[in-house]
Amino acid sequence: MKKYKIIENREDGRCLECGAVLSGRPDKKYCCSSCKNHHNNRKRDLAIKFQGKTMTLLWRNHQILEFFLRKRVTHAKMEDLEMMGFSREVVTAHRQGCNGHKEFSCFDIAYYQTPRKIFNIHRNGEPSPLVKSSSVPRDKP
C-alpha cells in the first residue's frame, strides 16, 4: 500500500504548506492561516482516503471469506486467496487462538492463518451488517 508523506517539522524555518521562509515565533509552522487550513485539510483528506482504501480491502476480504462460508469450505491456500484479491495485511482483530494458532478476524468472520493458508474459517457472533442476513448460512441449527 502506498504511503503518503506529510511533512511535520519545520527545522528549515519554512511554511509546511508553501515553503515560504517563516519569521516570528519559533514554533510557527505556517506563513498564514490560509496555508494552515490548506495543510490541515490535505492531512484530513489523506486520512479519509487511507481509511477508505482500508475499508475497501476489508470489505473485499469479507466478501471472499463469506464466499467460503457459503460453500461450507473452512480452509484455503494463501495463493488462491490472493488470486481472489484477499489482502492478508488488513484485519479487524487478531489474538492468540487455541492450540497456539493466530486467530484473525474480518468483522464477524474469524480464521487461523499461517504463511501458506487460512483454516477454521468460522463466524463469530452475529453476522456483520456488511452482508444481507438472508444470504448468511447458519453454522449450527
Ligand SMILES: [Zn+2]
Ligand atoms: Zn505558506
